[in-house]
Amino acid sequence: MLTLHGFDASNYVNMVKFALREKGLEFEQATLYPSQEDAVLSVSPMGKVPVLETGGVFLSETNVILEYLDETTEGPALYPADPLEKAQVKQLVKHIELYLELPARRCYPEVFFGGQVSDETKEQTREALLKGIRALARKARWQPFLAGDRLTAADVFFLYSADLAKAVAGKLFGIDLLAEAPGSAELLARLNERDSAKSVAAERDLAMEKFLKYARGGK
The missing domain is CATH 3.40.30.10 (Glutaredoxin)
Structure with a gap:
């Protein structure tokens, strides 16, 4: 098991x-x-x-x-059998992780946990997110998934990174981040409609209060 x-x-x-x-x-x-x-x-x-x-x-x-x-x-x-196609999916995964998820994470303390981050960090994050989403727009296929006609690991990373990056960009910078990549908002909506995503979201919502208490130093 x-x-x-x-x-x-x-x-x-x-x-x-x-x-x-x-x-x-x-x-x-x-x-x-x-x-x-x-x-x-x-x-x-x-x-x-x-x-x-x-x-x-x-x-x-x-x-x-x-x-x-x-x-x-x-x-x-989650990955194609063809080595080149597999490498392209892995490239998208790495791109989402390095250029969307990780930059956005720098501002999570202020956006989600009531803390503050420096103006310098915010400006660096803003520039990184815009650069990252525009690069993804150039690389992704959107047919209808990131790497083509079926769901891959790239879509898994996108599903659980893009929404958080979008929240950071919207709250701190007043930017609709996904508008920079036509098709990305529609993909995120489709992914969230999958049964697997719905069950994960329900469990996440139930666990959030406990996690926030933990993150703020509670027991």
Whole structure:
């Protein structure tokens, strides 16, 4: 049995959960928050989530987990079999992670948790998000998915990164980020209508209050 360690408010955990459900795989969940405590570091060297436990082995890093699932389990493939097409999907995944998700994350404290970030950080984030979404618009196929006519790992990353980047751009800069990539808002809406996405969203919403308390130093 596969066990997914993490928490339901994490977008990276939800990427893996969505993929597991799209593939029709059975799995268990175990609550785990990011930490530098020894118990967490023993299963996740950087103390991050998600972590997938399989056969007594713990795998971290979302893209690694998705590739492992594709190579070892049944269900719809998240990566094409053709090496060049697979490389193009992996390129899109890396682009979304580096140039949308990670820049937006720098401003999460102010947008989602009541904190503040510096004006310099905000300006750097604004420039990075605009550059990133415009580059994605040039690279993606939108036919109707990012890499072509079927859902891939690129769409999984987009689903759980674009909405957060859009929220940051809208709240801090008054920018409709997805308007910079025609077709992206429609893709996000279609992805959110999938049964797997709906179930993940419901569980995320239920877990959010508990996570916010944890993030603010509560128990």
